[in-house]
Amino acid sequence: VGKSQSFQRVLREAMGVANTDSTVLLTGETGTGKELIAQTIHNLSDRFKNPFVPINCGAIPETLLESELFGHSKGAFTGAHRKKVGLFARANGGTIFLDEIGEAPQSVQVKLLRAIETKEVIPLGTTIPQKVDVRVITATNKDLMKEVEEGNFRKDLYFRINVIPIHLPPLRERVEDIPLLVQYFLTKFQGDGSSGLKGILPSTMSMMLEYDWPGNIRELENRIERALIFSKGSSIAPADMFPEKFETSGQEEEVDEEFDAITDYSTAKASFEKRYIISLMHKCKGNISQVARIAGRHRPEIYKMIRKYKINPRDFKSSE
Ligand SMILES: Nc1ncnc2c1ncn2[C@@H]1O[C@H](COP(=O)(O)OP(=O)(O)OP(=O)(O)O)[C@@H](O)[C@H]1O
Ligand SMILES: [Mg+2]
Incomplete structure (x- = not known):
């Protein structure tokens, strides 16, 4: 092609x-x-x-x-x-x-x-x-x-x-062939299955045109095959095609999952604040002054958060 x-x-x-x-x-x-x-x-x-x-x-x-x-x-x-x-x-x-x-x-x-x-x-x-x-x-x-x-x-x-x-x-020197090849491999991997063929988002295509394809056509083929398996939407998104560019560390991924369910900013902020304070309380074994010092906040502010999130300092006292 x-x-x-x-x-x-x-x-x-x-x-x-x-x-x-x-x-x-x-x-x-x-x-x-x-x-x-x-x-x-x-x-x-x-x-x-x-x-x-x-x-x-x-x-x-x-x-x-x-x-x-x-x-x-x-x-x-x-x-x-x-x-x-x-x-x-x-x-x-x-x-x-x-x-x-x-x-x-x-x-x-x-x-x-x-x-x-x-x-x-x-x-x-x-x-x-x-x-x-x-x-x-x-x-x-x-x-x-x-x-x-x-x-x-x-x-x-x-x-x-x-x-x-x-x-x-190399593929990067024949960029104009990329859309053709994409179409070719999309069909190859999905058959001509009449029901709901997956396409590709314009933003994904732009990234593919910019990318330098060190593995050339074989890499293009492999990426499309993998993206078809991992994409959840009806079209392949940039993150399906180039997951390594959107990758987050393990910890961030956990947070992401929790945030998935949250839509508005204040709920997200509160959720983060709560996790943050609980983690500091663990580290400082419930010592509010120490928590305040590490957080760079005044003690009354920490007390306020503890009340807001119904955290009991005594729960952390002897915790290891
Ligand atoms: N123009 C093309 N149209 C469609 N598919 C292609 C095209 N060129 C290569 N391919 C596919 O890309 C993959 C890699 O091609 P091929 O194995 O011929 O590369 P190669 O140059 O021999 O690579 P290597 O040096 O790694 O052996 C194959 O699956 C092949 O079918
Ligand atoms: Mg070869």
Whole structure:
């Protein structure tokens, strides 16, 4: 979803490369839709009937990543009880999506480069290369050029995967898409349920347009899902969408609950005054002079309050 120029550009680029076998590098912050675009490129290509195989290179330990990608033979290493078909082989005829490629360790980087260049993989424990016909799409939220300069990422692999770069803009740079996305997710989470669809208050929308969305579209999606669960009214209020901005400490929350039932100012003030005096009476074990000192009030005023709220100083005398 998106009508902003920057997003339309992404879509045009994705459509343009779909029917080539060029390697694509998707860049962009977390949650900007890299995986969605990778899947879109695959779906638009003539490989769409064959598998789209995603793998997150950052989520798998180095020792396992290689056998995940390329497979291994039975007995290739301790624990390799049976032969394993790698993801490249499983994606045959389709697309492999190497997510967080910047996290791939150097040892795997070498083998990836080889696999892309020769269109062959060598499963661990074997010497016989296996032909694979796989389109490679990669993604990263790191600055790979910087990783290359710092020696963490192989330059040759960088140039090999960066044939067609597509950059996904962060949500704060495509603010005009927010209302569309909001509508999209509101419908997604409520179905087209005919009875009473929840909307969003204009004040909530203003805050959403101002917010900088560090988690991008994923964050927007999650916030809407949560707001729908927590909102009590017929529309989503700012506090439902951004509870952390309206949060109060535990103690204040208790007071808030009590104040919920009170509407006019004088009742609210009296309620506070009573709680305040009772708490001081506890602290001072019923010693009026001390209460007056802490409160910064004259004793007659404290006496007046005690009478007003029917507080008995003796109740606090021996209280601990
Ligand atoms: N243009 C869009 N329209 C609707 N939903 C979108 C769009 N872009 C992304 N999403 C949704 O936002 C969520 C995050 O997208 P995705 O997983 O593709 O992000 P990512 O860039 O791969 O993030 P990460 O770097 O954290 O893996 C997904 O649920 C996806 O469906
Ligand atoms: Mg992703």
